[in-house]
Amino acid sequence: MKDKLKYIYLLLLVGFINFLLILFQLKQIAEFESRIDTMLYFSMFVSVFSVTIISVLLSKFDLINILKKILIFYLIDVFYSWFITISKNINNPDFNLLLAFKNHFIQYNIFSVFLLIFLLAYFIKIIKNDKIRFNSIILHNFGDTSKHLEILLLSSIFLNDKLLLNNLLTYFVTQFKNTNLTAFLFLLFFLNLSILLILSYFVRTLLCSWIELKNNQGGANLTFISSLTLATLFNYVIQIPFRYDNDALGNHLFNGAVAFQIIFLFLLYFLIYLIINRYLIGTAVIVFLGITLGVVNSLKLSMRNEPVLVTDIIWLKQLKLLFSFVNQNYLILTVFSILLVINLILVLHKKFLTGKIYESRSIRLIFISLILLSYTFMFSIFARIKDHKINNNIPLLSKLNNGLNLDYLGFKTNATYKSLTYVWTRQLTTKIIEKPENYNEDTIKSIYKKYVEAAGEINKSRSNSISKQTVIFILSESYSNPRKITGTDISYDPTQNINKLMTQTTSGQMKSDGYGGGTANMEFQALTGLPYYNYSSTVSTLYTEVVPRLKKFTSVSEYFENKIVIHPSAASNYNRFNVYNQLNFDRLIFQSGSSEKFKKDEKIGLNTSDQAVYDTILDNIDENEYQFFSVITMQNHAPWSEWSPTELTSFNPTFSEDTNDSLQSYVRLLYHTDIATNDFLESLKQIEQDVTVVFYGDHLPGFYPNYAFNDNPSNQYLTDYFIWSNHQTNKLDYEVVNSSDFIAELFEHTNSKVSPFYALLTDVLKNSSVNQKKLSKNQKIIADDLKMIQYDISLGKGYILKYEDFFSID
Known part of the structure; x- marks a missing residue:
């Protein structure tokens, strides 16, 4: 036989x-x-x-x-x-x-x-x-x-x-x-x-x-078993920072989440072994990457309530900035440990588990190709997703993806219940924006006609031109009112000047798309009027994922001849250097990475003070020109450490000692923001030229524990904003807006004429923005009009670009 x-x-x-x-x-x-x-x-x-x-x-x-x-x-x-x-x-x-x-x-x-x-x-x-x-x-x-x-x-x-x-x-x-x-x-x-x-x-x-x-041979069989073992171990290491003692609609973890992540990591680790082709060195690389991912993931979650994403790889260019967020003692210990382990591996790999994993180059190439094909197959399945679902007959993946749609709950929730590698896969394969129904040239043409007429009606009652004044957009890093947090006791109001101002001018709450992070996304929406909520929930950073694909990168700044950006940080962060060049800004003033450097570097806490930023604005205002300033502050950015004024104290009995320390420093930093902002506006009153300031906090600081928002979950994503002019007092009543609404609100506040596109944004502001609980039929039509235009200039055919006057003001 x-x-x-x-x-x-x-x-x-x-x-x-x-x-x-x-x-x-x-x-x-x-x-x-x-x-x-x-x-x-x-x-x-x-x-x-x-x-x-x-x-x-x-x-x-x-x-x-x-x-x-x-x-x-x-x-x-x-x-x-x-x-x-x-x-x-x-x-x-x-x-x-x-x-x-x-x-x-x-x-x-x-x-x-x-x-x-x-x-x-x-x-x-x-x-x-x-x-x-x-x-x-x-x-x-x-x-x-x-x-x-x-x-x-x-x-x-x-x-x-x-x-x-x-x-x-x-x-x-x-x-x-x-x-x-x-x-x-x-x-x-x-x-x-x-x-x-x-x-x-x-x-x-x-x-x-x-x-x-x-x-004593690091062969192919040992490599296979080690890849599986390490994948199983690091699946747990990766997920433990997401641990949340609650379920998502009855699911503590979705079926297939563990298996999917282990398979994903197994293929990745086996690929690393194949590329390096030495067992001990390959194991050291995998362990280093696994531990690093676990630590970085935990840090990012604690600071920004968001997991490590594929797009975060751009931060490798800003290691100095990344390291500034980490305790220096831990950093030194980590670097020393890494160097020690590397030296140990270099010594050991010559004596233990020696030799190549595969002697044959052709066999290695075959296995590498098979792994890459496996990833390609996996990604192709998710690339064909429709209505949040993939083919129902695919084992493991169908159960993981097609059960309950959690996309609207954000990256952290999806990573918690469906695994971090699932989030990565969706991020790599999902379109940045879904194609709307009835998208075609005729639909775009009808929208164009509708808002040309709407702009005409609006402009009948408006007499000003936005380009005949100076406009300053100030994104105030992490600015929000700490008194909204239940149980927080503060000795006196740290933002009394701004709070008083908000009762006198256009102001309210801005709905942030992030907690503890998302600055660039708020900035993008404020400048363009294109809301994040119309893009795919798998999009992480609009500047890096959306801007390169836009057929029309529209911005409120385009109506000004003289445009300046001021930001006391690196120009390369979130691709800002290229973004602002694409928007034809005349001058870029950054801490680094630009030809013109930020000169005033006085610090309050650990970062450049708001006062230094405001002084830089005042130094660059030219009363003989109409200018546009895009400004981002850094004073209230993590980490938080400030000792004055000592009499200003804060405490929340439900918080840990470390959290209360951060809260107290943050409250004191807000006090300095309040004083500096008030002085800045007083200086602007002395300028004869009309100046309007759009001031908004991008997100809450990330030190609050999740339970701090149990009484009112919406508070986690609400910051303060105001629109103020130096020679007029105008107060519009918009209680809650999206950052993409600021342009329409600015034009109404200043009684400025609008383009057809801004007429559309005005209709959205008044009828279908984030403050609307439930949209009526007419309100939904307006919301769909904006999404149709947004798709057309993002992934669509660009039909609206045939009508040049859609984005221009008569």
Whole structure:
């Protein structure tokens, strides 16, 4: 009998035993209680035959050695399955770690069969089985198959694991429960054999990896097992910062989240091993990257309530800025540890687990290509997403993506319940904006005509031109009213001047799209009037993901001849240098990365003071020209540390000591912002030329704990804004606006004529902005008009660009 036929025969023998155990498990499902009895009896009969044959074969082997391996593999399965269960219950507050271990440790399914097989094998062994004709025939035909049988028996341990078996049956029954019973059972048996084959490969790899380890060789098998082990470990490390003792609409973690992330990381780690082709160095790189990602992810979540995203790679260009957010002692310790580990690895890899993982370059290239193809296939599935859903028949991915749509809840929530790598995958594959229904040239033309007429009506009652004055947009970093936070006690109002001003001029609350971060997105919307909410929720940074694809990068600044940007930070942050050049700004004044540098660098706290920024504006105002200033401050940016005025104190009894320290420093920094802003506006009153200031906080500081917003969740995303003019007093009543509404509000505040596009933004401001709880039919039409134009200039055909006057003011 040929070796392949022998193996197939053994596979069927072991397969029937496993099939019987699966049927016992299936029988516990109510709808299959009696329907499978006939197949159950038949399987029992065949399994008795299988057990007999296997026992005869085992009787010639070293039973003690095989039993040792079974015990070792059983323990490997128990601990691995237990760790996966921990990962799946990371957000479950009722999860009992010890009880889960007990449940995983006590798995009787396969051991009752193993006990029978080994008792029978031992009995046959002591009665000299080779004297029995039946036994001698079996041993003659299968005597050299010990290794195959051993691997199949070890594979059965993994196949009968509770976690794998339950998930397998749940998926299979869901997919094929309406199939004819005979066909259903045949498919189940075939699936059983297929899984057994796959697991036998895994067991063989595990055994070979142990041999490589004993031989001090970092080979392909050890690399495979290490990739899987590290992927499982770092899946947990990555997700632990997201731990949240609550569910999302009944889900503590979505089905498939753990498996998807482990597969994603396994492929990535195996790819790293293949590229480096040295086991110890590859392991060191993977561990370094895994720990770094875990730490950075935790830091970013604590500071900005947002996970590490694919687009964050641009921050590698600003390492100095990144390091400024980290405690210097920790940073020194980390760098020292990394250097120590690198040196240790360089010494060890010459003596331990030496040699190349793959000697053949062609084999390496084949595996690298297969991994890249796997990622391509995965990304292509998500690239074809429609209405937030992918094809329903794709195992794992369909369950993970198609259940509940959490896109609207943001990156953190999706990473918490669907995994961080799921967020990365969606970010890499999702279109920046969905194509609206009825998008075509005729629709755009009708919108154009509608708002040309609307602009004409608006301009009948307006007499001013926005370009005949100086306009200053000030994005005040992290500016918000701390008194809105429940339980916060402050000795006196740190922003009394601005609060008083807000009662006298156009002012209100701005809805931020981020908590603790998202500055560039607020800035983009304020300048362009294009709201973030119309873009895909997977878009992280509008400047880097959207701007490069815009067919028309419109901005309120284009109506001014003299345009200046002032920001005491790096010009390369969020691609600002290129963005402002694209908008034809005449002068760029940054801390670094621009030809004209920020000269005033007086600090309050740890960052450049607001007073220094305001002084820079005043130094650059030319009363003989009409100018546009785009200004971003940094004084209230993290980290927060300020000691004066000492009499200004704050405290929240529910906060930790560290959080209260940050709160107190932040409140004192706001005091300095308030004084500097009041003095700045007083200086502007002395200028004869008309000047209008649009002042807004981009987001709340990121030190508040999530529970601080339990009483009023909307407060987490509401900051303060005002629009003020030096020679007029005007107060418009818009209680809550989006940052994209500022342009329309500015034009109304200054009684300035509008373009057809700004007539559209005015209609949105008045009818369908973020302050509207539920849109009427007419309000929805206005909102859809803006989304249609936004799509047209983002991913569409650019039909509106045929009408040059749509963006111009008569």
